[in-house]
Amino acid sequence: MARSLDGLVLAPVADQAPGQVGTRTRFTYHEKDGEIWAEYAGGDVVRGHLVGTRAGDRLDFRYVQLKHDGTTSSGHCVSTVVDLPDGRVRLAERWEWESQPGSGTSVVEQVTVQDS
Template identity: 30%
Template sequence: MINYDGKIFRPISNSENGEVDLVMQFEYKQQENIVSSTYSGGRIKQGQLIALVDEQGHLDMRYHQINWEGKILTGVCRSTPEIMPNGKIRLYEKWKWTCGDHSEGESILEEQ
């Protein structure tokens, strides 16, 4: 199992319908198979995520956030890890809003 505790990730791409800004960062915390993070930046005033990690390092995630317009947004995400040649982790994410337009998107995060 990949241990995500203390790892910092930054987005390198995101679908147009997403709210994550490419200058944001996520510091992951992990206890046993539970991963969490609090985040903010870009269009997001404050957000939180919680996920279960499986033996292959996949994350089954739920997130909620408040944007600068004062709207609460929620979604689900499935992250698939890739260990890059430098030993850092790249996460390929497929996500879906569970509110609003219920649209889907993809993003890529890299460990810093």
């Protein structure tokens, strides 16, 4: 199993569509006994939360977020945890909105102190 995500900060490697998570968004992950959760903010997102489970290198979670325009949205994501050669962690994600149309893929990677 890949290492724990507890306490790690991750960020998208590319911007998604306008009004969504982007490279300025930071996710702070927590993990305990197969449970996974995170808080996130940045870019168009004022505040977001995700909660779910981890089995091996697979995360399965729901997310909700509040954007600067006052709208909220929610969805489902399945991610695969990948250990990078430089020791950082990457999540390869497949997501879909449940509160609006849309789905896609994204990649988030652990940020280092100089990246944040």
